[in-house]
Amino acid sequence: MSSPVPLRQATNFQGHFDGVTGRLAMGWAFDANAPDDVTELHVLIDEQEVGTIRCGQPRPDVQQILGTTATHLGFAFPIPDQFIDDRPHSLSLRFPDRSVVPTLDADDPSRLGDSCSFRIRSKYEYRSFVDGLKSGALRGWIQRIDTLTGEVGGHCHVLVTMDDAPIAQVRADRYRGDVTAAIGGEANCGFELVVPNSRRRFGAVRFRFFAMPDHVELGGSPVETSIVTDQLEGRLLDLSATIARLHGEITSLRRQMVDLIPSPGYNLGDYDRWARAYYDSLRARVAARRVADGHPEAEPLVSVICPTYKPEMSDFTAAVESVIAQTYRNWELIIVDDGMKSVQVAARIEDYCRADSRIRSVPLKKNLGIAGATNAGLKAARGDWIVFFDHDDLLVDVALEVMVADARRTGAKILYSDEDKIDQAGYFLEPNLKPDFNYRYLLGCNYICHLLMVDAAVMRAVGEIRSEYDGAQDHDLVLRLTEAVAHGQIHHVPEILYHWRKTPNSTAVAIGNKTYAIDAGVRCVGDHLKRVGKKASVSSLRGLTLYRVDWKAPRAQPSVTVIIPFKDQIDITRRCVETVLATTDYRKYDIVLVNNWSLTREAELFCAEMAATPRIRVLTVEEGFNYSRLNNLATRESNADFYFFMNNDVFVRDAGWLKTIVNEAMSCDDIGVVGGKLLYPNDTVQHVGVVVGPAGVAAHVHRGLDGNEYGFIGRAQLSHEVSAVTAAGMLIRADLFRAVGGFDEQNLTVAYNDVDLCLRVREAGYRIIQCNEFVAHHHESLSRGSDNRPETEARFFAETQFMQEKWGDRPIYRNDPAYSRHFTVDLQPFFDLVDPAAPPA
Numbered sequence: 001m002s003s004p005v006p007l008r009q010a011t012n013f014q015g016h017f018d019g020v021t022g023r024l025a026m027g028w029a030f031d032a033n034a035p036d037d038v039t040e041l042h043v044l045i046d047e048q049e050v051g052t053i054r055c056g057q058p059r060p061d062v063q064q065i066l067g068t069t070a071t072h073l074g075f076a077f078p079i080p081d082q083f084i085d086d087r088p089h090s091l092s093l094r095f096p097d098r099s100v101v102p103t104l105d106a107d108d109p110s111r112l113g114d115s116c117s118f119r120i121r122s123k124y125e126y127r128s129f130v131d132g133l134k135s136g137a138l139r140g141w142i143q144r145i146d147t148l149t150g151e152v153g154g155h156c157h158v159l160v161t162m163d164d165a166p167i168a169q170v171r172a173d174r175y176r177g178d179v180t181a182a183i184g185g186e187a188n189c190g191f192e193l194v195v196p197n198s199r200r201r202f203g204a205v206r207f208r209f210f211a212m213p214d215h216v217e218l219g220g221s222p223v224e225t226s227i228v229t230d231q232l233e234g235r236l237l238d239l240s241a242t243i244a245r246l247h248g249e250i251t252s253l254r255r256q257m258v259d260l261i262p263s264p265g266y267n268l269g270d271y272d273r274w275a276r277a278y279y280d281s282l283r284a285r286v287a288a289r290r291v292a293d294g295h296p297e298a299e300p301l302v303s304v305i306c307p308t309y310k311p312e313m314s315d316f317t318a319a320v321e322s323v324i325a326q327t328y329r330n331w332e333l334i335i336v337d338d339g340m341k342s343v344q345v346a347a348r349i350e351d352y353c354r355a356d357s358r359i360r361s362v363p364l365k366k367n368l369g370i371a372g373a374t375n376a377g378l379k380a381a382r383g384d385w386i387v388f389f390d391h392d393d394l395l396v397d398v399a400l401e402v403m404v405a406d407a408r409r410t411g412a413k414i415l416y417s418d419e420d421k422i423d424q425a426g427y428f429l430e431p432n433l434k435p436d437f438n439y440r441y442l443l444g445c446n447y448i449c450h451l452l453m454v455d456a457a458v459m460r461a462v463g464e465i466r467s468e469y470d471g472a473q474d475h476d477l478v479l480r481l482t483e484a485v486a487h488g489q490i491h492h493v494p495e496i497l498y499h500w501r502k503t504p505n506s507t508a509v510a511i512g513n514k515t516y517a518i519d520a521g522v523r524c525v526g527d528h529l530k531r532v533g534k535k536a537s538v539s540s541l542r543g544l545t546l547y548r549v550d551w552k553a554p555r556a557q558p559s560v561t562v563i564i565p566f567k568d569q570i571d572i573t574r575r576c577v578e579t580v581l582a583t584t585d586y587r588k589y590d591i592v593l594v595n596n597w598s599l600t601r602e603a604e605l606f607c608a609e610m611a612a613t614p615r616i617r618v619l620t621v622e623e624g625f626n627y628s629r630l631n632n633l634a635t636r637e638s639n640a641d642f643y644f645f646m647n648n649d650v651f652v653r654d655a656g657w658l659k660t661i662v663n664e665a666m667s668c669d670d671i672g673v674v675g676g677k678l679l680y681p682n683d684t685v686q687h688v689g690v691v692v693g694p695a696g697v698a699a700h701v702h703r704g705l706d707g708n709e710y711g712f713i714g715r716a717q718l719s720h721e722v723s724a725v726t727a728a729g730m731l732i733r734a735d736l737f738r739a740v741g742g743f744d745e746q747n748l749t750v751a752y753n754d755v756d757l758c759l760r761v762r763e764a765g766y767r768i769i770q771c772n773e774f775v776a777h778h779h780e781s782l783s784r785g786s787d788n789r790p791e792t793e794a795r796f797f798a799e800t801q802f803m804q805e806k807w808g809d810r811p812i813y814r815n816d817p818a819y820s821r822h823f824t825v826d827l828q829p830f831f832d833l834v835d836p837a838a839p840p841a
Contacts, residue, residue, distance in 0.1 A: 011095060011097050011099050012031060012032045012033045013029060013030070013031055013032070013039065013095040013096070013097065013099065014029065014030060014032055014066070015027060015028055015029025015030065015039070015041075015055075015073075015093075015095065015101045015102075016028060016029075016101065016102060016103065017092075017093050017101045017102065017103035017116060018103070019103060019104070019116050020079065020091065020116060020118040020120075022147050022148070023078055023079050023084070023120060023123055023147055023148045024076045024077065024078060024079070024148070025043070025053075025075075025076070025077040025079060025091055025093075025116075026074075026075065026076050026077075027074070027075060027093070027101065027103075028055060028059045028062045028073045028074045028075065029041055029055045029073060029075070029093075029095065029101060030055065030068065030070040030073040031096075032068075035068050035069045035070035036069065036070065038054055038055055038056045038072060039054075039055045039073070039095070039096065040052050040053065040054050040055070040096060041053040041055065041075065041093045041094060041095060041096075041101060042093065042094040042095075042096075042098070043077060043091070043093060044091070044092045044093070044094065044115075045079075045080075045083055045089055045090070045091050046089055046090055047090070047092075050080060051077075051080070053075045053077045053093070054075070055072070055073050055074060055075045056072045056074075056075075057072060057073075057074035057075060057076060058071060058072060058074060059072075059073050059074035062074070078148055079091075079118070079120060081123065081604075081605065081608070082605045082608070082609070083120070084120045084121075084122065084123045084601070085120075085601055085602065085605065086119065086120070086121045086122075086601070087119065088117060088118075088119045089117070089118055089119065090115045090116070090117050090118075091115060091116050091117075091118060092114055092115035092116070100114045102114070103115065103116050121214065122147075122214040122216075122601070123146065123147055123148065124144045124145060124146060124147060124214065125144075125145045125147055126142060126143065126144055126145070126156075126211050126214075126216050126218070127142075127143050127145070127183070127185075127219070128140065128141060128142035128143065128209075128211065128218040128219045128220075129141060129218065129219040129220045130207075130209050130218050130219065130220035130221050130223055131220070132220070132223050132225065133223070133225045136194060137192045137193060137194045138160070138192070138193045138194075138195065138207060138223070139190070139191065139192050139193075140158075140172075140190070140191055140209060140218060140220065141172060141176045141179050141189045141190045141191065142154070142156045142158060142172045142189055142191070142211055142218055143156075143179070143183075143185045143186055143189045144156050144211070152184070152185035152186055153185075153186050154172060154173060154185075154186035154187070154188045154189030155171060155172065155173045155186075155188060155189075156171070156172045156189070156211055156212075157169060157170075157171055157172075157211070157212040157213070157597070157599055158170050158171070158172055158191050158209055158210065158211060158212065158218070159209070159210045159212050159215075159599060160193055160207060160208070160209055160210075161207065161208045161210075162195070162205055162206070162207055163205055163206050164206075164208070167195070167196065168193055168196070168624075169212070169597060169599060170191045170192070170193050171191070171622055172188075172189050172190060172191040173188045173189075173190075173191075174188065174189075174190035174191060174192060175187055175188055175190065176188075176189050176190035204224055204225065204226050205224070205225065205226070206222050206223070206224045207221070207222060207223045207224075207225070208221050208222040208223075209221040209222075209223075212599035212600070213598075213599050213600045213601040213602075213603065213604055214601065265827075265832065265833075265835075266832070266833040266834075266835065266836075267828070267831050267832045267833055268431075268830075268831050268833070269831075271420070271428060271429055271430075271431060271833075272427045272428045272429065274833050274836060275420065275428035275431070275496070276428070277836045277837065278496065278822075278836035279396065279496075280836075281836045281837055282396070282398060282402075282495060282496075282836075283397070283398055286327070286398045286401060286402060289405070290327075290401070293405070296408070299328070299329070299330040299404070300330065300383070300384035300385055300404060300407075301330050301331070301332060301382065301383040301384050301385070302328070302330065302331045302332070302383050302384070302385045302386075302387055302400055302403075302404065302453070303331070303332050303334060303381035303382065303383030303385065303386050303387065303456070304323055304331055304332065304333045304334065304387045304389050304400075305334050305336070305374055305377035305378060305381060305386060305387065305388055305389065306319070306320075306323075306333060306334065306335050306336065306377070306389045306390070306391055307336040307338055307370060307373035307374050307376075307377060307390075307391065308335055308336060308337055308338060308345060308349075308373075308391040309338045309339060309341065309367065309370075309373070309391070310341045310342055310345070311342075311345060311391045311392050312392065313344060313345065313348065315391075315392035315501050316345060316348070316391055316392060317348065318394060318501075319389070319390070319391055319392055319393055319394060319501075320333065320335070320352055320359070322394040322395040322396075322397070323389070323395055324356060324359075325397045326395065326397060326398075326399065326400045326401070327397055327398050327400075327401045328398075328400035328401035328404055331358060331383075331400055332358050332359070332360060332381070332382065332383060333352075333358060333359045333360070334360050334361075334362060334377045334380050334381060335349050335352070335359065335360070335361050335362070335377075335391075336362045336364060336373040336374070336376050336377045337349060337361060337362070337363045337364060338364050338367055338368055338369070338370075338372070338373035339364060339365070339366060339367030339368075340363050340364065340365060341367070346363070349361045360380065362376050362377055362380050364376055368467075369467055369470055370465075370470055370473060371464070371465040371466060371467035371469075371470055371473045372465075372467060374388070374465045374473075375464040375465050378459065378464065378465075381456065383456055384455070384456055385403075385404070385407070385453050385454065385455060385456060386453065386454045386455075386456050386459045387400070387403075387451065387452070387453045388450070388451075388452050388474070389450075389451075390450075390500075390501075392501040393450070393498065393499060393500055393501050394422060394498070394499040394501065395451070395497065395498060395499075396496065396497045396498065396499070398497070399417070399451060399497035399498065402417070402493060402495055402497060403415055403417065403451065403453045403493060403497065406491060406493045407453070407491075410491045411489070412489050412490065412491035413454070413455040413458050413485045413489040413490075414452075414453070414454050414455070414458065414481050414485060414489065414490045414491070415452075415453045415454075415490075415491045415492075415493055416434070416448045416449075416450075416451060416452050416453070416490075416491075416492060416493065417450070417451040417492075417493040417494075417495055417496070417497040417498060418431065418432060418433050418434050418493075418494060418495060418496040418497070418498075418820070418822075419431070419432050419449065419450045419451065419496060419497070419498040419499070419500060420432065420496055420498075420499060420500070421499065421500045421501075421502045422499040422500070422501060422502060423502045424502070428499070429502070430502075431496060431822075432447065432449065432713055433496070433820035433822045433823060434447055434448070434492060434494075434713075434820060435447075435492065435720075435721075435817060435818045435819060435820065436491075436492040436494075436817035436818070437487055437490040437491070437492055438720055438721045438818060439482065439487060439721070440719055440720050440721045440767070440769055441715075441718060441719075441720035441721060442478065442479070442482070443525055443528075443529075443547065443549050443719075444541075444546055444547050444548070444549070444714065444718035444719060444720065445475075445545060445546050445547065445713070445714055445718060446472070446474060446475035446478060446521075446545075447713060447714075448478050449474065450498040450500070451497050451498040452474075452478070454481065458481065458484055458485060461484055462477070462480050462481055462484050463480075465477060468520075468523075469520045469521075469523065469524045470516070470517075470520060471516045471517030471518075471519075471520040471521070472517050472520035472521035472523075472524050472545070473520070475521055475524050475525070475545075476520075476524035476527075476528070479524060479525065479528040480528070483528070483531060483532060494815075494820065494821050494822070496822075517545055518540050518543065518544065518545055519540075521540070521545045521547060522538050522539065522540055522547060525538045525547050525549070526538040529549070534551070534667060535551070535552035536549050536550060536551045536552060536667070537549075537550045537552075538550075541714075541717060541718070546710075546714050546717065546718055547718075548773065549719070550660075550663075550773070551663040551664060551666070551667045552663070553659060553662075553663055553666075554663070554666050557586075557587060557588050557662075558588065558640075558641035558642055558662060558666065559588040559589065559590075559639075559640040559641050559642070560586065560588065560589040560590075560640055560641070560642045560643070560644055560658060560662060560731070561589070561590055561591070561592055561634075561635075561637075561638035561640040561642070561643050561644070561734075562580060562589060562590070562591045562592070562644045562646055562658075563591075563592050563594065563631055563634040563635070563638075563643055563644065563645050563646065564576060564577065564591060564592070564593050564594065564646050564647070564648050565594040565596055565627065565630040565631065565634070565647075565648065566593065566594065566595065566596065566598070566648040567595075567596040567597065567598050567625065568598045568599060568600050568602075568603050569648065569649075570598075570600070570602045570603055570606045572648060572649055572779070573593075573606070573648040574606060575651065576646070576647075576648045576649065576650060576651060577591065577593065577610065577616070579651050579652055579653075580646075580652060581613075581615070583652050583653070583654070583655050583657070584652070584655065584657065584658050585655040585656060585659065586658040586659050586662070589615070589640075589644075589658060590615045590616070590617065590638075590640070591615055591616045591617070592616075592617050592618075592619055592634045592637050592638060593607070593610055593616060593617070593618045593619070594619050594621060594630045594631070594633070594634045595607055595618055595619065595620045595621065596621050596623070596625060596630055597620075597621065597622045597623065597624075607620070617637060619633065619634055619637055621633055625749070625750070626745055626749040626750075627727075627743070627749060627750050627753060628742075628743030628744055628745035628748055628749055628753045629743075629745035629749070631643075631645055631727070631742075631743055632742045632743055632745055635734070635737060635738075635742065638734070639734075640734055641733070641734055642662065642665065642731055642732065642733060642734055643731070643732055643734055643737055644658070644661075644729075644730070644731045645727040645728075645729070645730045645732070645754075646728070646729055647727075647728040647729070647778065649728075649778060649779040649780070650678065650728055650729050650776050650777070650778045650779075651776060651777045651778075651779075652776045653775065653776060653777065654774070654775065654776075657676070657774050657775075657776065660771065660773050660774045661674045661676060661731045661771050661774045662731065664719070664769055664771045664773075664774075665731055665733065665769070668767070670765065670766055670767050671766065671767050671768075671769055672732060672733055672736045672761045672764070672766030672767065672768065673725060673730060673731065673732045673733075673736075673757075673758055673761055673766070673768040673769070674725075674730070674731040674732075674768075674769045674771050674774075675687070675689065675722070675725025675726060675729060675730050675731075675768070675769070675770050675771065676725075676729045676770075676771055676772075676774035676775065676776055677707075677716075677770075677771075677772045677774060677775045677776075678726070678728060678729055678775075678776055678777070678778035678780075679707045679775065679776070679777050679778065680777070680778065680779075680780070681777060681779060683706070683707040683708075684704050684705060684706055684707060685702045685703055685704065685705040685706075685707055685711075685716060686700065686703060686778045686780050687700050687703075687725070687726045687728065687729075687778065688700075688701060688702050688711065688715065688716050688770060688772060689701050689715070689720075689722035689724075689725060689770040689818070690722065690723065690724035690725060690726060690754075690755060690758075691722075691723065691724075691816050691818070691819040691823075691825055691829050692723050692724060692755060692759065692807075692812075692813055692816050692819075692825065693813065693814070693815075693816055693819075693825035693826075694804065694808055694813065694814060694825075695824060695825045695826040696824075696825035696826030696827075697752060697755070697800055697803050697804065697825075698724060698752060698755045698803075698825075699825050699826070699829050700726070700829075701715065701819075701829040701830055702715065702716045702829070702830065707775075711830065712830035712831075715830070716772070717772055718772060719769060719770060719771045719772050719773060720769070720770055720818070721767050721768060721769060721770070721818055722768055722769070722770045722818045723758060723759065723762060723768065723812065723816050723817065723818045723819070724754065724755045724758035724759065724768065725754070725758060725768060725770055726754055727743075727753070727754035727757070728778055728780070729774075729776060729778070730754060732757075732761070736761065736764070736766060737757075739764065740757065740760040740761055740764055741760070742757070743756075743757055744756055744757075747799070747802045747806075748799050748802065748803075749795070749799070750795060750796070750799065751795075751796055751799045751800070752799055752800070752802075752803050755803070756803065756806070756807075759807060759810075759812060759813065762812055763810075763812065821834070822834055822836075
């Protein structure tokens with residue numbers, strides 16, 4: 001015992017801090033002026049007060065030496081669990097008047113100090129033994145002894161390694177009456193592990209067993225044994241392992257071959273070469289269909305409306321000739337000479353009218369502008385269908401035939417096709433390969449543009465082109481058309497049927513030539529939303545004809561549960577959670593942390609800390625990693641309106657992030673899922689949507705693109721509908737999640753579970769939105785690692801095969817409606833092109 005007499009005394013309090021023994025801070029103290037009162041000391045660890053001590057234990061040794069009447073003046077303070085972490089800490093004590101309780105100086109025992117240093121690895125000791133391999137299973141037992149109370153318990157976590165590679169973790173909770181009969185303590189202390197088939201092989205292997213989270217090796221460990229005793233079984237297992245290894249090597253070799261073998265593959269970098277092959281293929285397919293379908297009894301009249309205003313004669317002539325060259329014959333071309341500014345153009349129009357009775361002229365003495373001239377053409381139109389055509393552009397020769405055939409086949413009232421540009425040298429470039437009707441994308445830009453064909457009755461019901469939106473009059477028209485017909489009657493023809501003429505003065509070259517179009521576009525989108533009863537503000541994105549829509553919050557704010565699975569990785573998980581808590585300005589949200597059998601002491605302390613934090617619940621799941629099941633279990637802990645699935649390596653950065661995606665989800669009743677824009681730490685794109693297809697199952701688009709770039713036709717900046725988003729940051733309606741059955745925890749434990757869920761949501765009639773207004777950083781694969789590792793190759797292969805077998809023949813998978821069938825899925829999305837000679841999917 002250290003000297004009971006303090007060597008320094010500045011107050012009426014006397015005492016001494018003897019130090020830390022085991023897990024107890026021990027010593028004595030009393031008030032010399034009131035020796036019969038129990039003194040209370042303040043405890044500081046790392047200079048922060050963590051509690052108080054009542055000095056109420058007998059210390060006859062001190063009483064005898066000091067000759068005091070105080071009988072209860074000793075203390076023994078248990079070190080709190082959060083400081084039992086194998087790290088150095090300092091502990092000091094204060095009397096009620098805040099003066100220091102002295103202790104011996106660790107460096108010089110002849111002097112007194114103000115604090116004591118301690119470092120405690122664990123609050124437990126262990127007794128254990130590994131019995132070895134019996135009846136095909138590894139067995140053993142372990143008991144844990146609390147060093148403070150001496151209590152003996154079981155139910156310990158055991159980590160098992162094979163040849164120093166972790167293969168499993170088990171809980172030691174099986175009944176072992178033989179152990180308690182021999183040494184007493186907790187009977188439920190046994191464990192048993194059948195080695196997974198994926199780890200079984202012929203020959204001797206070395207197993208080690210560790211008590212977690214202290215990583216203390218068990219008695220009887222390591223164990224060296226042969227798992228497989230039957231020669232045939234061993235051979236079969238070796239063959240299975242060889243097949244798995246070869247599959248991985250073949251996959252790797254295939255990737256290398258694609259990179260090394262010269263091939264005539266196509267991409268946007270050589271679009272002109274692809275386009276020329278494509279148009280040959282298109283004409284051959286149309287001709288074959290023409291023969292197969294025969295001649296229809298009645299061909300509807302198509303009115304092609306072409307306003308003109310001082311066009312270049314060569315461009316104008318080429319435009320008219322492209323209409324005359326149509327393989328579909330029942331058309332009329334109405335040329336509106338707006339203002340009659342060119343005698344040469346007027347004369348050429350008259351020549352065309354005399355040469356072909358299908359061409360009619362509407363001369364306007366006064367220049368009415370694009371809207372007025374188009375309206376004049378519409379009034380003169382007699383056709384069943386209306387087609388809009390610019391005076392310097394070109395129609396592909398089969399354009400009208402393809403459009404009318406698709407109208408007949410689908411019953412659609414509004415049809416649009418893909419398009420590209422043609423420069424003055426005749427090269428094809430900059431294709432706009434469009435998705436099927438994508439309303440959310442349309443709010444951000446007029447992606448439909450050309451070629452647009454509208455049922456004449458619908459066009460008359462919608463009304464004239466509006467001059468107040470000049471510069472965005474076509475965008476306003478398309479938005480009004482969406483108000484007039486069901487969205488299911490708007491059909492995308494996935495063929496490139498229209499060429500924009502790229503000249504120095506055309507919009508195809510630079511929007512800067514028509515800056516007034518930006519303001520008109522903002523107004524036309526905003527006015528459309530007002531007409532359909534949606535509350536939102538619309539703004540130009542970076543001063544372009546691209547628009548951001550900020551939805552107004554609903555009156556009743558829905559509740560959201562943020563679900564974050566994790567296994568150890570406490571630093572990254574803590575940062576994720578603390579960023580959410582510190583940043584989010586949404587009111588009605590909580591967090592469910594799903595602890596997937598973390599083993600470290602740090603994780604244990606973290607879970608205790610989080611469980612005591614407002615808004616947070618901790619769900620512990622002691623099972624192997626199954627991402628689908630972890631999230632499914634977490635949803636059962638919540639009665640929120642929405643679930644937000646979030647990886648523990650995603651970090652939000654905007655206070656309004658949750659409000660943004662919830663408002664997006666609430667903007668329409670048929671929106672089921674909303675995903676966000678995720679960036680790598682270097683601010684390049686990790687996720688702005690997922691495309692699907694048999695060639696590659698699923699692929700993240702624009703991966704690696706600079707986060708400020710626009711992507712293909714604005715897709716990396718504009719919010720739009722997609723077929724799938726990643727569950728690293730996914731919002732879903734809770735009732736919908738339950739209705740479609742949640743994540744598939746039987747067949748898709750790790751990969752593709754989010755894609756499968758999204759496809760089921762789409763089949764249920766709901767839309768999925770890639771909301772690019774919500775941006776966060778994602779340190780991808782910190783949470784679960786790569787699928788290319790040997791130990792995960794077989795699992796990933798099985799999940800890939802499951803997706804192909806389940807979805808392979810379904811239309812949404814064969815031709816992703818949010819993605820052009822002209823782009824590949826297995827190479828670089830929105831860049832590599834499918835061979836135009838290949839048969840359509």
